[in-house]
Amino acid sequence: MESNAAVGIIGSGAMGSGIAQVAAEAGHEVLVYDNNDAALRRSDETLRGLFAGLVAKGKRTDAEAQAVLGRIQYVGSLLSLDRCGLVVEAIVEDLSVKRSLFEELSHAVRGDCILATNTSSLSVTAIAASAKNPGRVIGLHFFNPAPLMALVEVVPAAQTADGLATECTALMQAWGKTPVRARDTPGFIVNRVARPYYSESLRILDEGLATSAEIDAAMEGLGFRMGPFYLMDFIGHDVNFRVTESMFDAFWGEPRYRPSFTQQAWLNAGYLGRKVGRGCYRFDESRQPIRAAVAQTDEALERISDRILAVLINEAYDALHYGVASRADIDLAMRLGVNYPKGLLEWGELIGRETIVGRLDELFDRYHEGRYRVSPGLRD
Numbered sequence: 309m310e311s312n313a314a315v316g317i318i319g320s321g322a323m324g325s326g327i328a329q330v331a332a333e334a335g336h337e338v339l340v341y342d343n344n345d346a347a348l349r350r351s352d353e354t355l356r357g358l359f360a361g362l363v364a365k366g367k368r369t370d371a372e373a374q375a376v377l378g379r380i381q382y383v384g385s386l387l388s389l390d391r392c393g394l395v396v397e398a399i400v401e402d403l404s405v406k407r408s409l410f411e412e413l414s415h416a417v418r419g420d421c422i423l424a425t426n427t428s429s430l431s432v433t434a435i436a437a438s439a440k441n442p443g444r445v446i447g448l449h450f451f452n453p454a455p456l457m458a459l460v461e462v463v464p465a466a467q468t469a470d471g472l473a474t475e476c477t478a479l480m481q482a483w484g485k486t487p488v489r490a491r492d493t494p495g496f497i498v499n500r501v502a503r504p505y506y507s508e509s510l511r512i513l514d515e516g517l518a519t520s521a522e523i524d525a526a527m528e529g530l531g532f533r534m535g536p537f538y539l540m541d542f543i544g545h546d547v548n549f550r551v552t553e554s555m556f557d558a559f560w561g562e563p564r565y566r567p568s569f570t571q572q573a574w575l576n577a578g579y580l581g582r583k584v585g586r587g588c589y590r591f592d593e594s595r596q597p598i599r600a601a602v603a604q605t606d607e608a609l610e611r612i613s614d615r616i617l618a619v620l621i622n623e624a625y626d627a628l629h630y631g632v633a634s635r636a637d638i639d640l641a642m643r644l645g646v647n648y649p650k651g652l653l654e655w656g657e658l659i660g661r662e663t664i665v666g667r668l669d670e671l672f673d674r675y676h677e678g679r680y681r682v683s684p685g686l687r688d
């Protein structure tokens with residue numbers, strides 16, 4: 309697409325508004341469409357408030373803020389996107405709704421317009437199949453909040469035309485982002501490789517081997533910014549549980565991705581996390597989790613973090629083995645997408661793959677469950 313092409317955004321919620329901001333800051337004229345007028349107005353107010361804050365803090369001049377805001381227009385019809393070179397879809401995460409949108413959209417835009425989906429968990433290929441010209445469809449998976457998170461997973465569908473992923477990678481770099489290339493497989497890189505951070509922690513909790521506060525302390529001790537339970541409370545158990553459920557379904561019941569009854573119970577009880585003041589933890593008035601004291605020794609905490617880390621590293625090697633992404637992109641994605649202190653493949657090499665294999669074989673001997681089978685990518 310031409311470097312000065314207009315960019316369309318569909319869905320003006322958290323992600324759509326953030327991506328609109330990124331594209332406008334990169335100099336594009338941006339046209340935002342949502343089928344809910346109130347959502348469009350909220351997006352406009354949010355962006356105006358945000359730029360007023362940036363000006364007040366001296367991070368943008370008033371002229372810069374006005375110029376960016378002046379490039380964003382809110383439109384009432386998909387037909388208004390007919391001059392866009394790229395349209396990014398960020399509507400509700402529902403395959404049938406996305407498919408009917410792509411069908412309609414592909415008739416409303418120019419034939420050479422790039423149609424990108426920001427889906428986190430759906431098949432880009434299945435979305436592309438509904439478009440008039442599936443070769444122009446691709447996944448551009450931004451992270452939340454889009455203006456602050458550098459990572460973008462670029463996900464070509466089975467039908468995506470040769471060269472389009474390279475073109476989108478260059479465009480994301482021009483927008484100041486760090487793109488990585490991922491195969492169109494469930495969870496792409498980050499949502500797949502990060503699964504054990506939650507699932508293995510819940511498993512250890514369910515077995516009564518440690519409390520949530522102890523598991524969090526163990527992982528924070530390894531350099532993770534937020535322990536798994538604090539992080540799940542922060543993300544929201546509704547969101548986190550649904551991603552796990554959709555991974556489990558998408559992998560036709562692969563035991564590694566099986567959701568946890570404990571997390572389901574929190575969800576059923578309405579303990580959604582920090583946003584409602586209660587999740588795995590209760591939250592105080594300043595919205596900080598009230599964490600019980602850690603009773604276990606440092607050695608015991610290390611055994612817990614060794615176990616979770618081994619399962620995570622195994623997942624990263626499995627993604628590498630199945631060609632989800634390159635070694636460099638898997639490590640970069642985990643550092644930028646979920647702030648891991650080190651790339652998991654690099655970490656595996658530093659600890660020694662034999663050590664990790666030893667920890668997993670021990671778990672497999674104990675439980676005889678597929679979730680602890682060593683990936684061929686790690687063992688070889």
Ligand code: NAI
Pocket residue numbers: 318319320321322323324341342343344347397398399400401402405409426427428429449450451452
């Ligand atoms: P959101 O719920 O904040 O916003 C979705 C917007 O889409 C709403 O304003 C809604 O009115 C609009 N919408 C729904 N159906 C529509 C249609 N048929 N046509 C036009 N507009 C429609 O959702 P959010 O969080 O912004 O997520 C959007 C997409 O981005 C989803 O696919 C989600 O999986 C993905 N995503 C979300 C992330 C997150 O952390 N929230 C991170 C990365 C991707």
